[in-house]
Amino acid sequence: MSTPRAFVAGLVHETNSFSPIPTNLQSFAAETVHGAGAPYRPVAIDTMGYGQFATLCQAQGIEVRAGLYALAAPSAPLQARDHAAFRAEILDDLRRALPVDRVFLFMHGAQIAQGCDDVEGDLVEAVRAVVGPQVPIALELDLHGNLTARMIENATFVVACLEYPHTDYPERTQHVYTLLDRAARGEIRPLTLAWRIPLLGIFRTTEGPMQAFVETLRRAQAEPGMLTISAFHGFPLGDTVHTSASLIVTAERDHAADAQAIGERLSGAFIDAALRAPRPGSVDEAFDEALACDRWPVVMADSGDNPGGGCAGDSTWLLQELLQRRVERAAFGMLWDPVAVDFAHRAGAGAQLRLRIGGKVSEMSGPPLDVDAEVMCVRSDVRQARFGQGEPMDPIGRSAWLRVQGVDVVLASERTQVWEPRCFTEHGIDLSASRLVVVKSSTHFVNGFKGVAGHVVFCDSPGSLCLDPRRIPYRQLRRPIYPLDTGFMPMATPLGQFDPRRADS
Ligand SMILES: [Zn+2]
Structure with missing residues (x-):
């Protein structure tokens, strides 16, 4: 391809299975941009990573084709027909934008629709089917995402913000831009490993053990051969089989053994920090x-x-x-x-x-x-x-x-x-x-x-964002999980691995 061309889309919703607030197309109305697969143009609303990524591309002479951007405040699972409409619009936008040599999806990671408990994994799988195995796809998420194997198998990069409060989105979007650009140029050959960490909690990174853990993670990400590392805290109020913390490491393929060792070490450090993190009072x-x-x-x-x-x-x-x-x-x-x-x-x-x-x-x-x-x-x-x-x-x-x-x-x-x-x-x-x-x-x-x-x-006041998992009426959550099951100590287990043969084919 002569001129590099990016496709950008965003569908952002943190879904609380126990929220009394219903979610439909109208919930997204104030923050919806219909890109229609046409050249990207800035808009007056704050489109977060979506707009930043497009602007970074344009500054480097990369053509940007815009897909749908839609964000709603957190609430209950999205109605099935509205989910289908968003999904179809993004895929239509993408088909109009072809050919593209890179795809950037800005999402949350804990979105649930009626009949679909992994909206992100479902969308990135459909996008992969359209663009084929060679085009790098990045999925930028909130650290409160519940990571799934489907996301990892279909995205080249899955990257979360590292801080809660999420003050580092600009830094992470810049980071994702660089990764995608290098992958599109064929400079890097990424391999991804991930671990499920069976624990629930809400952890601030501004103090204490979790602040120290994020510093450790940033140092590990700078080690030779490492490309990007994220620690997902998970969203405890999303009631799915995927709900939990997780850790993901993407490295150069010839550093697979290092990635494995670093991932295991960081998973242990993450568990240690989570168990020592302060929990809010009554x-x-x-x-x-x-x-x-x-x-x-x-x-x-x-x-x-x-x-x-x-x-x-x-x-x-x-x-x-x-x-x-x-x-x-x-x-x-x-x-x-x-x-x-x-x-x-x-x-x-x-x-x-x-x-x-x-x-x-x-x-x-x-x-x-x-x-x-x-x-x-x-x-x-x-x-x-x-x-x-x-x-x-x-x-x-x-x-x-x-x-x-x-x-x-x-x-x-x-x-x-x-x-x-x-x-x-x-x-x-x-x-x-x-x-x-x-x-x-x-x-x-x-x-x-x-x-x-x-x-x-x-x-930890009463309400639909109760932070004590023992008071949340789960139906789908995979057990055992900390701190719900007494006597259970969390251990990291492999969640999945990106198939390296696909990128070679
Ligand atoms: Zn969040």
């Missing part, structure tokens, strides 16, 4: 810790109701706790309640209202609270910076700041996690004067609240 433990701390503001994660993990974002458990404990100078956000937001907007700033807030979507939301509220501020234009970095591009919809019994409560009409302080400060709330700020997020807020939070507390 509601009582979290509040006791937060109220005993004098480094204000203490920022507390309402992990169990994180919209970023498929939750409704309207649970009232921790707001009730704030009100019952009569915590003064507290802030709470964002409660997803379009109806209450509408009432606040109609009433306007300064109004006093008797209002029912939160607790509407499912039994995991807790009871609605009937409160006397003062409307402090209403807005329709507040946006947040995703992962707490870059320009604020993610809208929170219509929003309102209510004061309820001395607590500053932010309500929003869009269901979204708290990435950073703007959802409070844009309304005029001074967080430096707050004692305790409760945010609906698990970990991603940590980056955005750097320099704001005096101390951070993680609370």
Whole structure:
């Protein structure tokens, strides 16, 4: 082929099998770009790795043909007919784009559709069937993906971000760009090995044993012959037979023995770090810790109701706790309640209202609270910076700041996690004067609240993102798995190997 030509597509959804929020085409509407297999053109929304990869290619004179990009906030499994429509659109786009000498797919790794528990593996297999065995394909994923043999057998490279919060996507996309370019030029002959690591958990990489493990992984990736290494934490709320942590090593083919040794060593280090990683406290433990701390503001994660993990974002458990404990100078956000937001907007700033807030979507939301509220501020234009970095591009919809019994409560009409302080400060709330700020997020807020939070507390609150696997009603999960099965210690087992003969054929 004369001019190199890339095909790029993205379908991104982290699926929570236990989420009360249904998922269909409409869930993706705000972040959908129909590429139609035509030359890539930048768009106004943040398309993450999809847009970055295309831009990197164009800067190097590589022609880019654009496939569908569609992202939805985490929620329940996608309806079967909508999954079929997305899949068909991407494959049609690809056929229009042919011939291509490289393919980049930006996905999550934990997407489930009705009738398909491995959306990524299914798509990359179909893409492989279209492009044939020679064209390198890269699949860039979230480290919360549940890795499958089908992904590895069909993609040349499967690469996850390494950090949680996911602050390293730009770095990883650049890394994937380089790998794909070298493979397309025939400079490297990759071989992939992977291990399933039967454990469940949510692990921050900003501190402690998991931070040290990521440093170890980065050093191993720089060793001779290694091309790329990723550690998948897995997504515990996706109920599939693939759900677990995993480790994947891609190396030059003549370094297979080194890759095997490095993979086994890293799998052991990953297990060791996961077993020693801190786990979030109960509601009582979290509040006791937060109220005993004098480094204000203490920022507390309402992990169990994180919209970023498929939750409704309207649970009232921790707001009730704030009100019952009569915590003064507290802030709470964002409660997803379009109806209450509408009432606040109609009433306007300064109004006093008797209002029912939160607790509407499912039994995991807790009871609605009937409160006397003062409307402090209403807005329709507040946006947040995703992962707490870059320009604020993610809208929170219509929003309102209510004061309820001395607590500053932010309500929003869009269901979204708290990435950073703007959802409070844009309304005029001074967080430096707050004692305790409760945010609906698990970990991603940590980056955005750097320099704001005096101390951070993680609370395993009730909800559909419960972090204690013993309280999750699994049906598909493969057992035994840590920490669900008492007395079981996780050991890495081979997950699969890319068939080297195919690339030789
Ligand atoms: Zn993630």
